[in-house]
Amino acid sequence: MSSEFKNRNLTLFALTWPIFIEQMLHMLMGNADTLMLSQYSDNSVAAVGVSNQILFLLIVMFGFIATGTTILITQYLGANNVKDAKEVSIVSISANLIISLILSVAIVIASDEILRLMNLPEELIPEAKSYLQIVGGFSFVQALIMTVSAILKSYGYTKDTMFLTIGMNLLNVIGNFVLIFGAFGIPALGVQGAAISTVVSRIIALFIIFYMLKKRLYFTIKLKDLIHIPMHHLKNLLGIGVPTAGEQLSYNTSQMAITFFITMIGTEALTTRVYTQNLMMFMMLFSIAISQGTQILIGYLIGAKEYESAYKRCLKSLYSGITISILMAVIFSIFSKPLLGIFTSNERILEVGGLLVLLTIILEPGRSFNMVIIGSLRAAGDIKFPTYVGILSMWGIAVPVAYILGIHFDLGLVGVWIAFIADEWFRGIIMLYRWKSRAWMTKRFAQKAVTT
Structure with a gap:
């Protein structure tokens, strides 16, 4: 190191x-x-x-x-x-x-x-x-x-x-x-x-x-x-960045599609989603910070060829992220009504929003899986796999399940949230399997650049 x-x-x-x-x-x-x-x-x-x-x-x-x-x-x-x-x-x-x-x-x-x-x-x-x-x-x-x-x-x-x-x-x-x-x-x-x-x-x-x-x-x-x-550095930057940007664009467009479904439910549902997601953004803060910090540490360890330390570091960060995300989701769920009350006094929005925050107790640990492990995989140079799985899950699970449960079976926002849960956990489990497979050990960018 x-x-x-x-x-x-x-x-x-x-x-x-x-x-x-x-x-x-x-x-x-x-x-x-x-x-x-x-x-x-x-x-x-x-x-x-x-x-x-x-x-x-x-x-x-x-x-x-x-x-x-x-x-x-x-x-x-x-x-x-x-x-x-x-x-x-x-x-x-x-x-x-x-x-x-x-x-x-x-x-x-x-x-x-x-x-x-x-x-x-x-x-x-x-x-x-x-x-x-x-x-x-x-x-x-x-x-x-x-x-x-x-x-x-x-x-x-x-x-x-x-x-x-x-x-x-x-x-x-x-x-x-x-x-x-x-x-x-x-x-x-x-x-x-x-x-x-x-x-x-x-x-x-x-x-x-x-x-x-x-x-x-x-x-x-x-x-x-x-x-x-130096063109080899630019090539490596684009090799990491373009798939990452593709995944982000895929996520944004899939969310736009789901937003369109929510507009079919009604204006009140759209407003409820906005207020609930405002609270969820704060729940995600710890996972985001742990993910970014872990990515930096994993990058150092991979560069130093300390693969076993990198392997353990990711899993330790994952356990921390899951624990904190569950704790935050439980706290926000207990106080969901006064927190949502900051934005609105509409009883229907408070009721549905409170149920969505409760479901977030299941959702957030799955999101922690993705944030921490995907960040670690990218830090190790394993870029394309998370991107392909992400696009497949967003458009193969999140979007269709949101429509089927939310619109077809008339579950509304609850159906949409179940779709989010299925998407995050599906990707999270696959990412954990990928990390434990140690396939990322062959993806080190710094080594490739030095040998070119």
Whole structure:
């Protein structure tokens, strides 16, 4: 294992708690624009909500490079190959910059057509277009932040990215207050103000995170480094990232299909799903943090060829993830009525939502299986298997079972939740079998890159 890793004595807890706080802040503050705009105009909220759906797809596109970056860097550091780890860092920054610039320009040019394609009411298009063009036009800034954040996390500096997220979100909230409502004599800009605040806070964060990169890792990135890209590193990044992005896109589209089924049940069912999933996102926080922390550790161990330690590390993390997810689901189920009451006083929504949260006690352990083991498989270089199984399960189990139980047998949201449970547990059991088969031991990316 890398001497730097040993000297820093990174543990799962040391890596995980900053990731947990960072993810929680993303969930709490990620909808700051929407929440603050709700005090300004309902139409503005709808316009920004639709624009954010489009922007989320961009984040998925940027994220696939960041995923590959984490896996390759940790493997190289585990193998004590500092040179290739740095090269991968530079390649990932260059690749995501190019991809994000192309997508940013495309969003600005095609924003009107995209919004009309989504059948947005005519009166909402001006505000939605303004937000989409401003935030989408600078989406390359977010892509760079994600990439550099992945690099820092790979080196174990998870606290740095946590503090950056805290600062960026605070700046965004302050900017929203000033620019949306026109504080301190500044004109009230509404949606445009929310967009400007988002972009400015991200630009400031971008400068700070590049400073962190230089301070922590002594990186000095020159223009020639961004132009002359070692192709074997780019090939490995795409080899990890493209299947991962495909799985994410498959998940998002399958969820859109299930959402369409829920609209057939009724508006109340759609609202119940939104409120219940808001609670579920917080239940998932521990699993997300444990998964990301484990992925970093597994990458180091695989790079160092410490396969037995990697095998045991994944299973220990899995047991922790399952235990915590069950505990959180039970707590949320006990307090489901007051928690759902934060959003609504509708008794029917409270009743059905409470039942869904109860079913989540079964759902969340299955999700922990997937998050922890799939993250570990990817860290070991076993990329395609989880992707193929994921797509098969999403479209072969989740979507058809949601329709059959929810619509055909008229079980409503309960039927949909049973479909989610079947999907997560089916994938989870197969992933556990894959991990225990040790087939991932032959998939090490760092080794392939060195021998090419």
